[in-house]
Amino acid sequence: MLQFVLNGKEVQVNAAQESWNLLEYLRREARLTSAKNGCSEGTCGACTVLVDGKATRACTVKLPKLQGKQVVTVEGLSEQEKEIYSWAFATAGAVQCGFCIPGMVMSAKGLLDQNLNPSEEEIKKAIRFNICRCTGYRKIVDAILLAAKALRGEVEPEEYKGNGGLGERLIRQDAAPKVLGTAEYVDDLFLPGMLYAKVLRAPKPRVLVKNIDTSKAKELPGVTVLTAEDVPGQNYQGYIFHDWPTMVPVGEETRYVGDALAIVAAPTPEEAERARDLIEVDYEELEPVTGPKEALAEGAPKIHTKGNLLSSTSLKRGDVDEVLAQCAHVVTNNYETPIQEHAFLEPESALAVPEGDGITVYVGTQSVHHDRQTLALVLGMPEEKIRVINKFVGGGFGGKEDLSVQHHAALLALATGKPVKLTLTREESLKVHPKRHPMIMELTTGCDEEGKLLAMKAEIYFDTGAYASLGAPVLQRACTHATGPYSIPNIDIVGYGCYTNNPPAGAFRGFGVTQSNFAMESQMDILADLVGISPWEIRFRNALRPGDKLATGQTVGEDVGIVETLLAVKEICEQNPKAGIACAMKNVGLGVGNPDTGRSVVAVENGRVKVYTGAACIGQGLAVVLQQVACETLGIDHELIDVILADTALTPDSGSTTASRQSLFTGEAVRRAAAQLAEDLKTHSLAELEGKRYEGEYLGATDPLNAPVDEPKTHVSYGYATQVCILDEEGRVKKIVAAHDVGRVINPTTLEGQLQGGIVMAMGLALTENYVVENGEVKTTKFGRLGLMRATDMPEFELILIEPRKSSLAYGIKGVGEIASIPGASAIANAYAKFDGKRRFSLPLADTPYRKK
Numbered sequence: 001m002l003q004f005v006l007n008g009k010e011v012q013v014n015a016a017q018e019s020w021n022l023l024e025y026l027r028r029e030a031r032l033t034s035a036k037n038g039c040s041e042g043t044c045g046a047c048t049v050l051v052d053g054k055a056t057r058a059c060t061v062k063l064p065k066l067q068g069k070q071v072v073t074v075e076g077l078s079e080q081e082k083e084i085y086s087w088a089f090a091t092a093g094a095v096q097c098g099f100c101i102p103g104m105v106m107s108a109k110g111l112l113d114q115n116l117n118p119s120e121e122e123i124k125k126a127i128r129f130n131i132c133r134c135t136g137y138r139k140i141v142d143a144i145l146l147a148a149k150a151l152r153g154e155v156e157p158e159e160y161k162g163n164g165g166l167g168e169r170l171i172r173q174d175a176a177p178k179v180l181g182t183a184e185y186v187d188d189l190f191l192p193g194m195l196y197a198k199v200l201r202a203p204k205p206r207v208l209v210k211n212i213d214t215s216k217a218k219e220l221p222g223v224t225v226l227t228a229e230d231v232p233g234q235n236y237q238g239y240i241f242h243d244w245p246t247m248v249p250v251g252e253e254t255r256y257v258g259d260a261l262a263i264v265a266a267p268t269p270e271e272a273e274r275a276r277d278l279i280e281v282d283y284e285e286l287e288p289v290t291g292p293k294e295a296l297a298e299g300a301p302k303i304h305t306k307g308n309l310l311s312s313t314s315l316k317r318g319d320v321d322e323v324l325a326q327c328a329h330v331v332t333n334n335y336e337t338p339i340q341e342h343a344f345l346e347p348e349s350a351l352a353v354p355e356g357d358g359i360t361v362y363v364g365t366q367s368v369h370h371d372r373q374t375l376a377l378v379l380g381m382p383e384e385k386i387r388v389i390n391k392f393v394g395g396g397f398g399g400k401e402d403l404s405v406q407h408h409a410a411l412l413a414l415a416t417g418k419p420v421k422l423t424l425t426r427e428e429s430l431k432v433h434p435k436r437h438p439m440i441m442e443l444t445t446g447c448d449e450e451g452k453l454l455a456m457k458a459e460i461y462f463d464t465g466a467y468a469s470l471g472a473p474v475l476q477r478a479c480t481h482a483t484g485p486y487s488i489p490n491i492d493i494v495g496y497g498c499y500t501n502n503p504p505a506g507a508f509r510g511f512g513v514t515q516s517n518f519a520m521e522s523q524m525d526i527l528a529d530l531v532g533i534s535p536w537e538i539r540f541r542n543a544l545r546p547g548d549k550l551a552t553g554q555t556v557g558e559d560v561g562i563v564e565t566l567l568a569v570k571e572i573c574e575q576n577p578k579a580g581i582a583c584a585m586k587n588v589g590l591g592v593g594n595p596d597t598g599r600s601v602v603a604v605e606n607g608r609v610k611v612y613t614g615a616a617c618i619g620q621g622l623a624v625v626l627q628q629v630a631c632e633t634l635g636i637d638h639e640l641i642d643v644i645l646a647d648t649a650l651t652p653d654s655g656s657t658t659a660s661r662q663s664l665f666t667g668e669a670v671r672r673a674a675a676q677l678a679e680d681l682k683t684h685s686l687a688e689l690e691g692k693r694y695e696g697e698y699l700g701a702t703d704p705l706n707a708p709v710d711e712p713k714t715h716v717s718y719g720y721a722t723q724v725c726i727l728d729e730e731g732r733v734k735k736i737v738a739a740h741d742v743g744r745v746i747n748p749t750t751l752e753g754q755l756q757g758g759i760v761m762a763m764g765l766a767l768t769e770n771y772v773v774e775n776g777e778v779k780t781t782k783f784g785r786l787g788l789m790r791a792t793d794m795p796e797f798e799l800i801l802i803e804p805r806k807s808s809l810a811y812g813i814k815g816v817g818e819i820a821s822i823p824g825a826s827a828i829a830n831a832y833a834k835f836d837g838k839r840r841f842s843l844p845l846a847d848t849p850y851r852k853k
Contacts, residue, residue: 004066006030007076013063022066023047023058026073033188034074034102034181036394038131038345039426043784045130046345048103049073055110057129072109074102074181081109082180084150087157090175093749094143096134096757097619098178099345099394104130105179108144116152120145124791131783133343133395134619136756137791139749164631164638166811169749172624173643174392174617183392186349186362187423194351195224195265197405197412197422198272200279201431202254202261205501205776206289206301209250211282212261217275224265224416225275231411233380239370239402239506241468243304246378246407253286255303255466256503257778258432265412265420288501288776292440292461295498303466303499310464310497311472313479313705315551318490323455327446329530335443335519336842339463340436340764341771341786342508346394348433349423350405352413358385361410364393366401366616367656368646378407379414386410390646396618397761398507399433401656402469427781434469434506435771437462437497439478439515445523451531451538453488460495460516462505469506470658471497476592476705478512483551484520485562485585485720486542491551501776507658509761510822513586518843521582521826525833535581535830536573539722540566543583552592552705552714559806561741562720568739568800569724580725580831582823588815589661591715593704598665599652602630602673603693604686609634609641609677615654615666616646620817621750622662628746629667629810633674634681652695660815663746664717665698667810672696698809717807719743719814723759723823725831731849733763733793733828739800743807743814751816756797758820764789765843766825767850787844 002013006026017025023040026032026049035058038046042060049058050072077085085105089095094104104127111118111126118126123144124137132140149155162168177183214225228235228249238244245252247260254261262279266272289295295308302308324330351362359379365371368388376383393400409422424432444457460478464471475497482493508514528538543562549555562583573579590596601612611630617623623643631638644650654666673696680689700716703709720741728734736759745751768787772779780786805812825843832848833839840846 002063002067004068005070007072018063020063021059022061022063022071025063026058031190032073032075036099036103037187038099039783041426041782041784044345045107046100046103048106048130050106050110053110053113055107074105083157084147086176086179088147088150089143089179090171092139092143092146093753094135094139095172095175095178096621096753097345097393097395098174098183099185100130100132101178102181104140108147112148112151116148118148124794128790128792131345131788131790133345134757135753136760137794138756138797139753141791164628166628166632166744166746168628168747170624170628170638170747172621174623185346185394186351186364186391189351189362189421191353191419194419194421195267195412195416196269196272197409197420198264198276199260199408200262200276202248202257202259203281203283204285205254205257206286207254207283208286209248209252209254209261209281209283212250213280214262216278217264220266220271220275222267223271223275224412225262225279226411226415227262230415231378234377237374237377237403238468239470240472244467256501256776258503260408263408263412265416290500290502290776292463292496292498292500295500296496303501308499310468310499311475313476313495315479315491315493320455320457320490320492323490324444324446324457327454328449329527330444330446331523331526332442332444333523333841335441335522337439337515337518338843339438339505339771339773340508340769341430342397342399343786343788344395344397344399347424347426347429348400348404349421350409351419351421352409353419354413354417358387359410359413360387360389361406362389362391363406364391364400366396366618366658368616368648369614369653370656371403371406372648374403375407375410379410387649390616393616393618396657397509398511398658400618401507401658402434404433426783430781431503431778434465434504436508437464437471437474437505437512437515441516441519443519443523445527447527447531449531451527451533451541453486453542455490456483456488458482458493462495462497463500463502464497465500465502465504467504469504471505474507474512477587478516480552480705480714481513481585482516482520484517485544485583487544487548493551502773503778509758510818511659513584514822514825517582517584517822518826518829521823522829522839525830526839534573536566536570539581539583553712554714555711559804560720561802561804564802565720565722565739565741568802569722569737572724572737576726578834580827580829580834581722582826582830583722584819584823585718585720586660586819586822587715588659588664588717588719589700589715590659591702593702593707596661596665596700597655598669598698599654600666600669600673600696601652601693602670602677602696604689604691607687609636611641611643611670612651613654613666613669614646614648614651615662616657618657620754621747624750625663625667625746626670629670630674632811633671634678660719660818663813663815664810665700667813668698669696671810672698717814719816719819721819721823723827725827727831727835731835733795735796735798736824737798737800739802740816740819741802741804741814742816744803744805744812745801746813751801752799754816755799755820759797759824760789760794762821762824763828766828767844767848769844
């Protein structure tokens with residue numbers, strides 16, 4: 001019988017399991033879930049373990065190859081190692097979503113067991129097969145250096161000694177569980193009698209479904225199959241527009257390759273796959289619509305009954321054509337940006353559990369309350385009978401706002417009366433969830449002889465794919481931010497969001513602004529050359545000041561910090577004349593008249609302060625931000641405060657984790673609730689207030705776009721940034737300098753990690769990432785083919801934090817989750833134009849050391 005040693009204990013593998021790989025054995029049989037299934041192809045490194053002391057990706061090793069070998073997972077570390085690694089990774093700020101971290105720890109152990117005094121380059125090489133989408137790797141390298149120091153006996157792990165107020169580097173409460181693999185993500189859950197689900201998807205992007213024959217699948221023992229006719233509620237759902245079918249019914253057309261036709265539940269994953277493959281679909285293949293301009297052409301097939309135009313956005317001020325005719329310099333150029341995959345490390349997963357006449361759904365989502373609202377529509381069930389609980393979320397970046405697996409798992413659970421888990425394979429994930437919108441943009445920009453911007457004209461077409469998702473607001477943000485953080489008196493901006501048969505596009509970090517920023521920041525450099533001034537100078541002359549007007553008509557307030565960010569990098573630009581520079585602004589909150597409320601309940605329970613909110617943490621560190629806001633407001637020790645997030649039965653709806661809004665909106669709600677408790681603490685002890693609850697709510701009231709008011713307020717706050725890219729002699733990114741107006745620094749460690757991660761994500765968009773769709777077919781079906789940045793690609797970071805502190809909301813917090821990733825690609829593009837004299841008008845940039853011809 002096959003035997004090997006697992007964490008010091010000999011285990012035997014039965015004959016039925018010998019076809020499994022090591023990762024399957026660890027998770028399904030040994031229930032050691034620190035090893036994560038991020039890709040199943042040996043690319044992401046989330047399943048890294050040690051085999052005979054060597055870092056090994058468990059998904060690549062078949063069990064027969066382990067005969068007589070020693071396997072160690074995070075669970076098998078010594079108590080000293082567990083203490084050191086959890087302390088080092090937490091202290092350095094290396095943990096965000098945490099999904100990659102146990103694998104990182106095992107790669108680090110593989111190195112440090114052989115070399116306790118490694119260089120940074122040796123560490124980067126050791127973790128080069130471990131992908132992190134959150135951190136930008138800098139803090140992971142710092143954590144491994146710190147762990148090595150502790151293992152050498154030069155430092156001792158110690159508890160955090162601060163009070164936990166604003167500006168402190170308070171340790172995240174979730175850091176140690178994520179390092180040690182005890183933090184539960186949905187796919188880590190296993191329940192007695194649980195069934196496994198699989199989804200049958202469209203055979204081609206656009207087909208007419210003539211018949212779905214499920215009879216052979218249903219003959220298998222223990223198998224349940226559902227189609228559109230089995231949906232008890234509303235088949236069509238969606239985040240804003242209800243245009244996305246839970247399953248495509250017979251007689252209708254599919255709209256993309258990720259469309260579901262049938263869903264299956266069975267006792268094992270293998271049986272579910274077999275049943276799915278037995279379903280027979282009779283269909284007629286139709287020619288797909290694959291481009292936004294093609295979709296709007298006369299006679300184009302209608303993807304939806306309303307047509308192929310999802311939405312349009314228009315912003316006009318002044319007589320642009322007349323002013324452009326009088327400008328000293330005018331430039332017109334066309335720009336293109338690609339589809340981009342979120343590449344969060346945790347594939348989508350949901351576990352639905354029937355309970356009485358209701359259901360509980362465990363998810364990894366960006367909004368449990370929105371999930372519940374949409375599930376109620378699909379299930380035909382009152383919301384109060386549905387409980388949605390967020391487990392730890394292995395990254396999101398906007399890609400976990402829409403339903404993907406929740407409704408399918410719930411339908412099967414209700415049909416079978418048993419728990420049902422549906423976890424997407426990486427190939428499914430790449431096909432199914434919405435991406436970053438590809439855009440085609442034509443910009444005309446004019447200035448006077450001194451470089452002062454006078455007029456701008458923009459026409460934007462974007463491909464929202466098969467379904468709306470959040471396409472309409474993404475288009476709005478692309479248009480309203482197309483002017484950049486600059487004062488331009490005359491504008492004419494129009495955008496069109498178009499349906500196609502490509503995978504849907506929706507929310508993605510930057511929310512449309514990343515794309516239009518690339519175009520505008522390129523225009524700024526071109527104009528600077530024509531005027532004969534530096535790229536820094538043209539930006540400084542046009543940067544927004546208090547009293548200026550945004551494209552939306554909103555008057556800029558005193559808290560605008562773009563000038564300060566420019567001044568912070570002036571000397572760097574002067575010292576590096578070939579550096580690329582780019583500026584950005586990004587709204588905080590939904591804005592433009594949308595209901596946008598942060599909510600929290602602060603309760604005294606068992607002598608502790610509990611902060612409850614429905615806001616989701618997707619890795620950004622929301623819990624520690626709210627803990628520090630509560631600490632600052634209450635003046636009590638941070639160890640007395642617990643933060644409970646995202647459970648519809650326990651926490652109030654605080655909106656989705658999107659639009660960089662949670663730190664400000666939920667932070668202000670927590671401040672308001674905690675302020676009431678603080679008032680009571682002036683005359684009572686905490687023990688005397690046992691059982692009391694305090695509610696906090698903050699509504700960010702705004703005006704709709706183009707509202708007929710004299711002084712519109714389209715967003716409650718904006719963040720501003722300037723980033724500078726310095727290339728080395730070979731043309732590789734050597735250093736990124738990032739100066740950000742962050743409002744108020746709550747936790748420097750968490751903030752730095754957000755900025756570094758956003759910068760590296762922008763590097764990927766600019767230089768290496770490549771999600772390929774041809775004629776509606778997804779060609780990038782492997783995680784390893786996405787071109788994601790690795791530790792060995794990491795540049796040097798210099799972060800400059802600007803704190804205007806001119807807002808009373810949530811102590812002046814401004815979200816940085818999105819703006820961190822916006823100007824980076826633009827700065828890199830401008831650096832290459834300086835480096836070799838070639839202006840590149842599309843992303844990813846061609847002819848660089850990262851993408852040779």
